[in-house]
């Protein structure tokens with residue numbers, strides 16, 4: 324049995340998982356695993372290499388050979404700073420397609436499990452609590468309404484000087500939720516023992532504090 328504590332934070336796209344998970348990790352001095360970045364990196368490289376996203380063996384081979392460097396909040400792939408590039412909507416959509424391929428999920432298994440190291444890990448994604456770390460110390464399923472998530476994504480893009488259409492964003496989010504929830508393998512769903520946290524009307528601080536408070540109660 325692995326005694327290293329793990330907090331899993333799963334949930335739909337743009338629910339704030341990444342921000343909340345990295346803040347919780349920082350506050351506890353734990354490592355942070357952004358599992359979605361692995362699917363985004365796979366998609367980014369597959370698009371760059373003009374692979375057919377449905378070509379499962381080729382995309383899986385590429386996923387298995389990924390050597391990303393996560394350093395000081397930056398993600399470097401093959402010497403290129405891809406931190407912002409992998410956040411593009413087109414990459415997110417491609418990521419949700421490659422994430423439906425079993426061989427790709429299999430190829431990314433070891434690197435995810437390997438992120439569990441002392442003094443502890445906060446992992447965010449879709450299947451962190453249900454598949455990758457079923458024995459996690461605390462499992463959180465973070466949700467928010469599609470409208471609240473579209474508004475957050477709109478604000479994020481605006482900060483970067485990108486003006487998006489909020490209705491199109493909400494529609495894209497629903498489409499991606501549908502694909503993530505309906506796929507056969509590791510579909511987006513709370514683990515049976517996950518605590519559900521709806522952040523639609525919570526600030527980031529309130530959300531982080533709730534996770535920390537829960538962790539305190541299970542970590543006595």
Ligand code: DC
Pocket residue numbers: 336337358359360362363415418419420422423447448449450451499503
């Ligand atoms: O969390 P994100 O938006 O960066 O994730 C990008 C895509 O990767 C998303 O469509 C679902 C997929 N994903 C997954 O299938 N399993 C994970 N553990 C994390 C992400």
